[in-house]
Amino acid sequence: MRKILAALLLALFASTAAQAKWYEASSEHFVIYADDSEEDILRFAENLERYHSAMSLVTGRAIETPSPSNRVVIFVAGGKGDMRELTGSRWVGGFYVARAGASRAFVQTIRNKSGYPHFSTVILLHEYAHHFLISSARHSMPRWLGEGAAEFFAASSFDSEGGMQLGMPARHRANEISYAGIPPVEYLLDPKAFVESDREASGSFYGASWALFHMLIFDDARKGQLTSYWRLLNEGTDSLEAGKQAFGDLEQLDKDLKKYLKQKRMSLFRIGPDQLTTRPVTLRELPKGEAKMMDVRIVSQHGVTREEALDLVEEARKIAAKYPDDAGVQVALAEAEFDAGFNEAAIAAADRAIALDPSRPNAYVQKGYAQFSIAEEAEDKDAAYATAMETFSALNRLENDHPVPLIHYYRSFVERGAEPSETARHALERASQLAPFDKALAMNAAMMQAGEGKIALALVGLSPVANNPHGGELADTARLYVAQLEKAEEGTPWQPEEGEAKATGNEAKDPVAEGAAKKPTGS
Structure with missing residues (x-):
């Protein structure tokens, strides 16, 4: 079993630990922690905000500005070797974990290259596209559409003048398409046709999904067909039938798609700086103690087992002992202790962190988590939970739309x-409205609604969970419940049929951006 010892922490960040200056770049939708140059970090943050604005412009969708703690927090963890140490896998270039009030992305060293982005940036753009699309749509997408859209938006580049290109040819899928070929469109449209063990068919799923999405966006002969397909899905038509109605003959669509990919030039969206709306990025250099605690914080927020946590907290205590008056250090120590x-x-x-700086939301979160854990074993549960809720109520007053206090009030x-x-x-x-990307939370909210007899609302909430192709046991359970709820009567309280599987609240890994959530999700 991989152990997290001081030696591993040193190995993980050996290249930058000695004279590292860590910065926090804070913007409307992102928080970035990196030990890079101020110029590179600012440019990276500004590019991500431009990307968000471009997605909003192209899709015509807007999402509610997240509360500060519900933004996506990005940790720049280093090069390939550092990512390998962090994840235990040689194949992971970066990953994203969606959690209410704690969405985290882990990426390699910032590479603000012009033209086509570095693959680690592509991964981040792909995952943020999922985050944006889930947050801005009431209905879930079929797998091909969700992945095709994410691949479409991830193939973006940024101009030095402030503009960008969006929807470029997905070069990172070129080899996949070249070697594995394009499977029949029917395979993409019909979820039942997807068989994980069929390598020949599944090998180019992402590339094929991108290709179909790209063609439906830009091919003049098929203008409006994607909108028709989406409308049919929202009306309850299954994906395959919706495809037949919206796209016409699927064999012809196969031929047109192969022909489309043979073009020497493809269309894309060129977006000028005057079309993008972004707010300024704030940059803060972390104090020395908080900077020294960053490697501990990254490992902790990536997620640790109990055995790993016992090793990690020793390192956190050593640093905290040297910086007792640094609020950021004390917050990180609280998380490691929990x-x-x-x-x-x-x-x-x-408590030390709050006394030093009462504006630190994560201090209240970690204190509340610990108090809830104590309350589980308390003799006077009413009093114990009331004490815990005092902490979360204080956090609610500090940040009204932080989802964690709302979740814990119900809990x-x-x-x-x-x-x-x-x-x-x-x-x-x-x-759940504030964090629609948290599938475990969506499951719990839907189950509550079903228990109240709000069958239609429960089905809407369970649909994205059930359609998540990487959802594992949680998705399997959601599909089971959807099948039962479709037979239930609106207004009649519903419970799962006896003997059936129960929701687990565990989020499975995405093969494009692998990572596992080990922190409490509040579900």
Whole structure:
């Protein structure tokens, strides 16, 4: 088993640890932590905001500005070797974990190259495209459409003048398409046709999905067909039938797609700087103690086992002992203590952080997590959960749309065996609205609604979970519940049929951007 010792931490960041200056770049939708030059970090943050604006412009969709803690936090973890140490895999170029109030992306060293982006940047753009599309749509996409759209947007480049190109040919899929070929479109449209063990067919799924999406966007002969397909899906038509109605003869579509890929030139969106709307990026150099704690923080927020956490907290304590007056250090220590199961120590560190700087949301989160953990075993559960909710109420006052206090308000009823109040039920629904990308949270909100007899709402909430191709057991359970709910009567409280699987709340890994959520999701 891979152990996280001081030696590993040194190996993970050996190339930059000695004189590293860490910076935090804060923007409307992102927070970036990197030990790079101020110029490169600012440019990287500005490019990501331009990307968000371009996606909004092209799709015609807008998403509610996230609360500060619900932004995507990006850790620049180093080169290939550093990523390998962090993940335990030689194949991972970067990854993203979607969690309510704690969405995290881990990427390699910043490469602000002109023209086609570095593959680690492509991974980040691909995953943020998923994040954006899920956050801006009520209905879930079939797998080919979700992946095709993410690949379409990820193939983007940024101009030095402030503009960008979006929807470029996906060069990172060229070999895949060349060697594996394009499977029949029917295979893409019909989820039942996808068989993981069929390497010949599945090998070019991402490339083929990109190609079909790109053609439907730019081919004049097929203008409007993608919109028709999406409308049919929203009306309840299954993907294959919707494709036949919207695209016409699928064999002809196969021929047209192969012909489309043989073109020497392809269309793309060229977007000028005057078309993009972004707000300024704020850059902060981290104090010395907080900078020294960054490698611990990265490993902790990546997710650790209990054994790894016990090693990691020792390193965190050594750093914290040298910087007792650094609020950022104390917050990171609180998280490491909680991960290791030392709840009282986590609360003490969080209290020190709050005393030093009461504006640190994660200090309240870690304190609240630890208090909830203590409340599970408390004799007077009502009093214990009330104490824990005082912490989350303080966080709610600090950041009204932080989803974690809303989730835990609902949990404070359920976990002590009490009937959730109407306000608690609304809180869980609101949290799911604020973080639609958190599949475990969506599952729990949908199950609550189903229990109230809100069958239609529950089906809407479960659909993205059930259609998640990388959702594992959670997706399997959601599909089972969807099948049962489709037979249920609106207005009649529903519970899973006895003997059937229960929701697990575990998020599975995405093969494009592998990573596992080991932190509490609030679900």
